[in-house]
Amino acid sequence: MRAVWYERQGPADEVLQVGELPDPEPGPGEVRVRLNLSGISPGDTKKRRGWLGSSMPFPRVVPHSDGAGVVDAVGDGVDPGRVGARVWVYNAQSYRPYGTAAGFTVVPTATAVALPPAVTDEVGACLGIPGVTAHRAVFADGPVRGRTVLVHGALGAVSSLAAQLAVRDGATVVSTVRRAGDLAALPARLRDRAVALDGPDPVAAVRALAPDGVDRVVEVAFSDNVDLDAAVVRNGAVIAAYATRADRPSFDFWPMLFDNVTIRLLGSDDFPEDAKRQAAADLTAAAAEGALEIRVADPFPLARAAAAHDQVDADNRRRVLLDVSGAAGR
Numbered sequence: 001m002r003a004v005w006y007e008r009q010g011p012a013d014e015v016l017q018v019g020e021l022p023d024p025e026p027g028p029g030e031v032r033v034r035l036n037l038s039g040i041s042p043g044d045t046k047k048r049r050g051w052l053g054s055s056m057p058f059p060r061v062v063p064h065s066d067g068a069g070v071v072d073a074v075g076d077g078v079d080p081g082r083v084g085a086r087v088w089v090y091n092a093q094s095y096r097p098y099g100t101a102a103g104f105t106v107v108p109t110a111t112a113v114a115l116p117p118a119v120t121d122e123v124g125a126c127l128g129i130p131g132v133t134a135h136r137a138v139f140a141d142g143p144v145r146g147r148t149v150l151v152h153g154a155l156g157a158v159s160s161l162a163a164q165l166a167v168r169d170g171a172t173v174v175s176t177v178r179r180a181g182d183l184a185a186l187p188a189r190l191r192d193r194a195v196a197l198d199g200p201d202p203v204a205a206v207r208a209l210a211p212d213g214v215d216r217v218v219e220v221a222f223s224d225n226v227d228l229d230a231a232v233v234r235n236g237a238v239i240a241a242y243a244t245r246a247d248r249p250s251f252d253f254w255p256m257l258f259d260n261v262t263i264r265l266l267g268s269d270d271f272p273e274d275a276k277r278q279a280a281a282d283l284t285a286a287a288a289e290g291a292l293e294i295r296v297a298d299p300f301p302l303a304r305a306a307a308a309h310d311q312v313d314a315d316n317r318r319r320v321l322l323d324v325s326g327a328a329g330r
Contacts, residue, residue: 001103002327004305005062009050012309016048018302021062023328024098024106026075031082031112033089037125037299038100038322039066041157043268044093045309058097064322065093066128067100068121071112078109087112088124090132090280094269101305103328113280116288126157126294126319127283133268134162135279137218137240138169140264145170148210150232152176153220154190155317158242161292162218163190165282168291171216174209176202185317187293203231216240223249235259242266299323 001023006015026032044063047054067089071082091111093099098106115124137158138144144166151163154175166173167189177183180196195205206214206228213234219225222239223246229239230252239261271279286292297318300308305322312320 001329002302002324003062003102004302004322005060005101006048007056007060009048009054009056012045012048012306016306016309018305021102024104026073026078026106028076029078029108030075030106031071031078031087031109032073032104032106033067033069033087033112034072034104034328035067035069035089035100035102036121036323036325037068038064038102038324039068039125039128040064040308040312040320040322041066041129042312042316043129044099045312048309057095060097061093062098062100062102062105063093064099064101065089065091066125067092067105067324068115068124072104074109082109082112086115086121086124088115088127088284089113090128091269091276101302101322101324103324103326110277111280113284116284118290119284119287122296122321123287123292123294125321126296127287129268130157130319131161131283132271132276132279133242133266134158134165134218135282136266136268136271136275137162137242138166138216139278140240140266140275141216141238141262143169144216147215148172148174148212149216149218150174150176150206150210150214150229151218152225153178154194155182155185156220157316157319159218159220160187160294161283163187164292165286166216166218168286168289172210174206174214176206185295189293197225197228203228206232213237219243221245226251230256230259230261233259233261236261238262238264240264240266242268294319296321302327
């Protein structure tokens with residue numbers, strides 16, 4: 001099969017290799033997926049470049065955890081009826097050496113999720129890391145129906161899905177974007193309650209849309225937004241943060257203490273397995289209902305994997321995919 005891999009960490013154009021690797025074979029409890037598209041997330045590029053001092057987890061890594069394709073072989077203990085099924089894949093390269101930047105990937109059967117006929121491979125390949133993280137950010141502390149949820153960075157891959165999942169569950173969602181010029185790019189279902197953070201008084205703007213305060217915050221820039229969050233939460237709120245700009249953020253402790261605020265930090269590789277399975281089920285259902293609008297850029301060809309990685313690091317608001325449809329060599 002054709003594949004992309006790296007054997008040392010560093011800049012994409014220096015370490016990513018494209019060539020032939022042996023076809024993987026599924027073991028017990030696993031399926032092999034003939035991939036059409038591979039989804040790339042910031043976590044994939046961070047692993048490749050050794051972010052925060054991370055080291056090579058395996059001598060050779062085929063990157064990317066997300067993708068979409070067709071099951072073409074199964075291991076012992078897996079229903080042979082799965083062969084031929086369209087699926088989307090998550091966690092392919094989570095604690096495993098070979099992800100989805102290849103013609104085939106092998107994953108535990110539970111992480112190859114049936115893709116409904118109405119859902120495209122493009123959408124399926126975008127659901128993994130961003131969708132599971134978004135679901136956990138919204139629902140880790142229970143349902144949000146009837147609650148008010150503030151979602152920062154709603155043009156981003158994770159936060160866009162988080163906002164739409166919260167709307168689907170019956171929450172009142174207030175979304176933010178960095179600049180007023182970005183408001184028109186939001187999904188239509190989010191535009192009525194949206195705030196630009198470059199406005200004169202974003203706290204007042206959020207308060208105007210949520211006069212009783214917010215119950216949950218989905219946070220992409222904890223260090224930048226924590227003072228705003230503290231000013232708009234109601235007592236007992238949860239701030240669910242999956243990213244921060246400053247590695248050691250500070251915040252005004254006592255006001256948040258008196259509001260009994262919970263800070264939940266989210267690392268997607270290590271979410272509880274039952275939470276991942278519920279996220280996969282809910283994401284699939286939402287996609288089948290047409291409840292998720294995902295902005296996708298034209299896929300990069302396999303040979304331009306380095307350019308695709310650089311695009312993710314430059315701007316991931318339109319999801320970046322790698323076209324691996326011809327890489328299986330069959």
